[in-house]
Amino acid sequence: MDALTVNWNALREAYEPLRVPILIGTLLVIVVSLFKDDKSKIFTSNGLTLGGNEKKDRIVKPVIKPVPDSFDWKTADPLKSYPFKEGLYKLTMGIKNLDPQDYLLVEPVHAERLQLKQKLMSNSHPDYPQGKDIRKETVFYKPEAEMAVKEYYDFVLDYMCTKYPKLYVKIGNNQVLNKTIDEVIPAHTDDKTPGEDYVVHLSKVIDEDYIILQKDPSRSGEKDGDEYFFKAGIFTFAAGFAPSERFDTPLSYIHHPIPGYEDKLKPTMNRFFDKLLPFRFVTRSNFSVQTHNKFYVDDSNKGHNLSADYEQKPLDYDSLDFEKDVHYRSERQVLTKLPKSGAVVFTIRTYLIPMAQIKKEPKEVRERFIGAINGLQGDISAYKRSKEWGPPVIKYLSDD
Numbered sequence: 001m002d003a004l005t006v007n008w009n010a011l012r013e014a015y016e017p018l019r020v021p022i023l024i025g026t027l028l029v030i031v032v033s034l035f036k037d038d039k040s041k042i043f044t045s046n047g048l049t050l051g052g053n054e055k056k057d058r059i060v061k062p063v064i065k066p067v068p069d070s071f072d073w074k075t076a077d078p079l080k081s082y083p084f085k086e087g088l089y090k091l092t093m094g095i096k097n098l099d100p101q102d103y104l105l106v107e108p109v110h111a112e113r114l115q116l117k118q119k120l121m122s123n124s125h126p127d128y129p130q131g132k133d134i135r136k137e138t139v140f141y142k143p144e145a146e147m148a149v150k151e152y153y154d155f156v157l158d159y160m161c162t163k164y165p166k167l168y169v170k171i172g173n174n175q176v177l178n179k180t181i182d183e184v185i186p187a188h189t190d191d192k193t194p195g196e197d198y199v200v201h202l203s204k205v206i207d208e209d210y211i212i213l214q215k216d217p218s219r220s221g222e223k224d225g226d227e228y229f230f231k232a233g234i235f236t237f238a239a240g241f242a243p244s245e246r247f248d249t250p251l252s253y254i255h256h257p258i259p260g261y262e263d264k265l266k267p268t269m270n271r272f273f274d275k276l277l278p279f280r281f282v283t284r285s286n287f288s289v290q291t292h293n294k295f296y297v298d299d300s301n302k303g304h305n306l307s308a309d310y311e312q313k314p315l316d317y318d319s320l321d322f323e324k325d326v327h328y329r330s331e332r333q334v335l336t337k338l339p340k341s342g343a344v345v346f347t348i349r350t351y352l353i354p355m356a357q358i359k360k361e362p363k364e365v366r367e368r369f370i371g372a373i374n375g376l377q378g379d380i381s382a383y384k385r386s387k388e389w390g391p392p393v394i395k396y397l398s399d400d
């Protein structure tokens with residue numbers, strides 16, 4: 001036998017006394033790795049769970065960092081919500097992962113938007129339809145959403161106080177001062193106060209609209225009754241539909257005017273809502289154009305508000321005011337799921353920018369936008385009314 005030949009008998013004898021300790025050690029490593037609270041294993045930096053074999057009971061609240069001391073909300077650059085792409089429009093989910101740190105934003109328009117919300121919700125904005133109960137159209141609550149509303153409220157207050165500690169300042173244990181509008185709101189929920197109060201309080205905290213959706217087992221026998229239902233929230237910046245008509249209805253009904261929804265989006269959307277993991281954040285954005293400067297619009301903007309025999313024709317270029325009236329509109333939407341209630345929260349951040357400002361963007365942006373407008377064809381063009389605003393907007397953006 002040469003030196004390299006293994007003496008199996010000698011090896012077996014040497015291993016025998018170590019067998020039990022090695023076995024116990026291996027078992028211990030497995031057990032510890034299963035139960036230890038290792039955040040990096042659950043969430044990546046953008047809040048996503050890893051690997052696809054996540055366990056629902058291992059939910060970790062995202063860790064939010066304060067903005068730098070130098071952050072000045074009045075001068076900070078706002079996000080540019082330009083999701084348009086050149087080429088034919090395709091109806092897809094178009095979602096991307098979002099770092100939880102970028103979830104709720106305070107931008108230079110923050111105070112202005114919060115004040116606009118308050119005016120709309122109190123039916124007291126002179127530029128919006130008088131005699132219409134806009135509050136009823138924008139503030140929503142079903143008692144079955146109480147747990148979700150309170151869960152979301154506590155999450156948001158915690159988030160804003162942590163991320164913007166100079167703007168959301170704790171007063172004692174129970175109150176927070178939103179310094180951007182000088183309003184005091186509860187620091188957290190309590191059992192006695194009805195959920196509806198917190199729905200309204202949140203409109204003094206975040207300028208995003210937000211919609212809380214949850215399953216409603218009592219409606220499972222209805223059409224699309226197994227889907228998520230719109231159960232609570234604030235919808236002050238509706239872009240061409242009456243939010244009250246969508247309240248307490250399932251996702252498919254909410255989206256029924258969108259051409260192609262049933263075939264192209266419905267199954268994927270429902271699967272996505274069911275499978276969305278708690279505290280995972282995803283975002284999508286849309287774009288459109290409107291020929292006025294209103295944030296709350298329930299009777300125009302979209303083709304389904306027009307009578308069946310209405311023919312959409314290009315608007316007269318010379319009669320349009322691209323500084324005051326014609327606006328680029330984009331919504332930055334974010335979805336997440338709450339761990340306790342299982343509700344999905346959909347936030348909508350609306351950007352309304354005069355076309356004159358878009359004209360100042362680099363040529364690449366304008367060309368991409370023109371390419372996207374040209375890509376709106378058929379039903380989706382009729383839905384967005386791009387046959388009307390498209391030709392004059394393209395002409396305006398093309399002229400130097």
Ligand code: HEM
Pocket residue numbers: 091092093094095211213230239240241246254255257258269272284285286287302335346
């Ligand atoms: C992944 C989630 C979602 C996707 C992929 C999606 C997709 C869409 C699409 C493609 C449109 C057409 C306009 C646009 O391009 O945005 C639309 C419109 C709309 N969506 Fe969603 N949506 C989602 C979630 C929600 C949720 C949770 C609500 C809750 C209320 C909602 C409410 C609406 C409303 C009210 C409209 C306008 C309908 C109208 O014009 O009458 N969406 N959505």
